[in-house]
Amino acid sequence: MQTVTSADGTRIAFERHGEGPPLILLHGGSAPQYWKPVVPRFAEDYTVIVPHRRGVGESDDSAEYSLERGVADVRAVIDAVDGTPVLFGHSFGGLLAIEAARTASVAKLVAYEPAVLVGEYRQQAGLASQMQKRIDDGDRREAMKFYVREVMHGGDIDDLDGWLAEWPPWPDIVALTENIARINRAIEQYRLPESLEIDAPTLLLTGTEGPPHLRDGVRAVGEALPDNQFVEFGGIGHGGPTEAPDRITAEVRAFIGGRKLQ
Known part of the structure; x- marks a missing residue:
């Protein structure tokens, strides 16, 4: 494990795998x-860097959090690696990747269903406050279940408990409840600019089974980014990189190499 110091002095840890x-x-x-399912598929040809988000894993935390601090953490990692990196972010990591690419030098940008809320959904989402209410009531587990139902399933699933029983992060992810509530506050405060000035070639990814509000968000990002490739994967949802790692990594590899599969 290696570490780097972010702009506000917070220590950010990151893993390094492979060479290239x-x-x-x-x-x-x-x-x-x-x-974890994706790293070995890339580490054969790339130096894969996996930062631990502030307050998660081996990274330190801070009393205050904002999207800007999260972006500064990413920039600190970018500055610490040799060469100009490709950024690949999932969900909130996709939003961090997009915002970091606006000011940092990156070779290419990939985002799978970045956590960008648009339109009517953004006005009435309230996910952070709904989570916080359950946390304040002493039921962190219910707060996390509410989050999973909304973000992974768009609020619509018949047997959430049955699905959770088969979902590898459950129940360990309950330990991140407060951290996830605060990143949702940052997501809800974010307004997508009409135009994103990003020089790096960009690949935007989504799955046909992803939550409608995130599928709307990734398309809005595409409209704000004139120079992008857009790929929709049939039959997979918001967890695409782990649901179908072979399909996702093949597309990302082709994009990095200047080819197109779909």
């Missing part, structure tokens, strides 16, 4: 272990 050009994987609301 740098590829930074940014996890979302889950833990950095999210990328």
Whole structure:
């Protein structure tokens, strides 16, 4: 494990796997272990860097949090690696990747269903406050179940408990409840600019089974980014990189190499 100091003095930890050009994987609301199925598939040809988001894993934390601090953490990792990296972010990690790429030098940008809320959904989401209410009532587990139902299933699933029983992060992810509530506050405060000035070639990814509000968000990002490739994967949801790691990594590899599979 290596560490770097972010702009406000917070220590950010990151893993390093393999050798080759740098590829930074940014996890979302889950833990950095999210990328476990993906790392070996990239580490054959890339130096895979997996930062631990502030307050998660081996990284330190701070009393205050904002999207800007999260972006500063990513920039600190970018500055610490050799070469110009590719950024690949999932969910909130996708939003961090997009915002970091606006000011940092990156070779290419990949985002799978970045946590960007648009339109009517953004106005009435309130996920952070709904989570906080359950936390304040002393039921962190219910707060996390509410989050999973909304973010993984768009609020619509018949047997959430049955699904959770088969979901590898459960129940360990309950330990991240407060951390996830605060990143949702940052997500809800974020307004997507009409135009994103990002020089790096960009690949935007989504799955046909992802939550509608995130599928709307990734398309809105595409409209704000004139120069992008957009790929929709049939039959997979918001957890695409772990649900179908072979399909996702093949597409990302092709994009990095200047080819297109779909």
